[in-house]
Amino acid sequence: MPTWRYSIGMFGLAIPINTIRVSTLLFYVDILGLDVRAYGTVMAVYAVLDAVDNPVLGHLSDRTRTRWGRRRPWLVVGAVLLTAGLVGFFWAPSTLDGVALVAWFAFFAILCEAADSMYAANYNALLPELFRDEHRRAGANSLRQAFQLIGFAIALAATPALTTSVFGAEDSPSGFRTTALLYAGLALAALLFMALNVREDPARVAEGHDGFLTGARVILRNPHFWLVGLATACYLVPLAFVLAGVQLYVKYSLGLPVANSLWLIGSSIAIAAVALPVWTGLVRRRGAPFAWRLAFVFLAGGFVPFYLATSLASAIAGLGVVALGWSGLLATNDLIQARVVDDDIRRHGQHREGLFLSAFGFFSRLTGATAGIGLGSLGLLFGYYSGNDPGPDPGAAFRVAVGVYPFVIAVLGVILSLLIRVPAAGTEVPATASSEPGTPARSARQTARPRTVRAGRLAKGPAPRHDEVP
Template identity: 30%
Template structure:
């Protein structure tokens, strides 16, 4: 029975679940924890996030390059993942376990140190995990199935990381919440590592020299256009998760204990909506459905502006969830196909470096989110939970509705410049996902 589970979509998706629970809790609540709960100034929080992103720019490509060059009897990716598991657990606990008595400067230093360490080890995990997908799942049909299963696991993890987190930290505090999630991560991630075997039947050419590897990657225009479009949409994902606690408090005027209800309504609705988008992608093909997802997601963010209570917030959140589901489902086939085309052209399988650079581009969306938070807060006088200013409700309506609409409009326009043909992208040469 165990052998039948090896290298299945469910086995691979277990890794996504393991990493996504603490990662989503981090993205959704570290800003809220430091700014709203601990009183760190918004300007210092933005500077810390900027430092985090500069570090991300350095470590992501290097992690991918080193991963591609690794050769052990356990594979190229698995050793990096196994070594990162205990470090990730410890650093995640560090983020949410701030020593008592720290003022602004001390809080800022702790935040910078903890998120830089978190980003470093998270990069090793995500790069090596993502690099396994194109290798383990060959052909458009299998990739479509693996992507769908992966997104279901991801949404369950999103639900836990966003909706359950307020209940947990409300009951036992942020520190013990981080301990609980670290243990869950450790158990599930070990199960993932034991259930994955890297393929030995794919021929590997000698690794490219470093400068040549980066030069070829930088010249791949479809890759850059695809990921730049995704980065703006990823900003919206981050904003929706991170701003829900603020939006619930200031715009919907509901207490913290109902934040979980609001989050659950959004993310539970995404699970069946993933199936709807899978069907849409089969009918329209990868490229067209990917572009459509941006347009739908942008329009779906608009109702969040008009919600005034929990009930209206739930309805608006479900509508936004439909757009989010489209963005979760559609990019995977395109990304894998771009990597395949690069391998056909260069003779090198370079999943690691492409996954790493793509990860940096999309995670740079955090800087856009941080700048949007800072600029809109500055315009309306919001500094922190201690100094919310005269118009905190407007701040968070703009950030959760107007800003996402603008960013997704940019994503849609950029997506029109992807030059790969619909035929190749949708997999018609190997069996189209639309069949």
């Protein structure tokens, strides 16, 4: 499958879900009057549901056997549900209020996130599956992240202008409806264009697998799953706070029209895009773990000037440093997760990319719940409950929401990244990677010999070492 065609799937995936994330507070809370506490509750409840459906979808994908392969049927269904859910999400009748409004919001939020999980679980599983060595994998990941940044530019930067100026007004929902239809058509075309050209390895399609509970136990007992997963959350949760609160940060903290979010978000995306090939080059020279750790430092450091900003120019400068870290994590985080999957294959001799990467998806799904709880706390701390009841100082509320909360979580990510000993890349371990000083190196064949599956149980072979090989 051509790298560019695989990568364009990320463009279609980025548009719907990020449009929802960046506009939910403005559309439902500030315009339609949904209580921010209801918003936080829905996002927290969804995190529990998503913790179950994400790995289940990945496991079902790994075990799917059709003439079209394992991944393609799920990709097609997920694409249709996701784009249909995007339209429904922003076509909430203006007459809805109270419980009815909460119910509409909850139904379409959950539908969109579930469809996003369905598509993303299968799409992400294809990265280590189609691109076996880290050099090719880094190139494919860099290209798909570039397409994602284009999707971000549309979903995040263009949306405020389209919804409040081009197709609608500052306090009207009409612009969101037209924008949703436009985005749904664009995203569906990209998602299906990628999905209908997937060509999987026939040997992997025919491969046998342990049951869901056996596979889940193996993953849950893997310390790298927990450590890398928590680090992933520490990268995504700060961004979720920014995406959810940036438009109201511009409105209340900077005292500017919401449409100015275009310049703030657009400049950050441009910085991330320009820096992406630099980070990819650093990965190829110094290895993914080094670049990953450095990116966390930039991410955390940028929230300090962003919190202190008092003008659009200073906010752009602060968020620009955050964008440098974001770009580095786009270039590296999926490679770190792929190394953990490679290590699982070396240990157990099974390709369960769908289940493993979907299990990692549990940590990424913590973003919505954590951001929801954090934003819900603005009522308790600052008296901001909705656009109809903003409290005495909404500017301070959203400065904390997009500056303080993300900084604390990103600092935790820096600490975790420094403590984690990242596994080697690839399903074959180099002989030098298994040697301690003064110990003769074992051959790659000896080191990488997988365990064999017998009658549903794992027969233990020599366990490979996990020395970090950048």
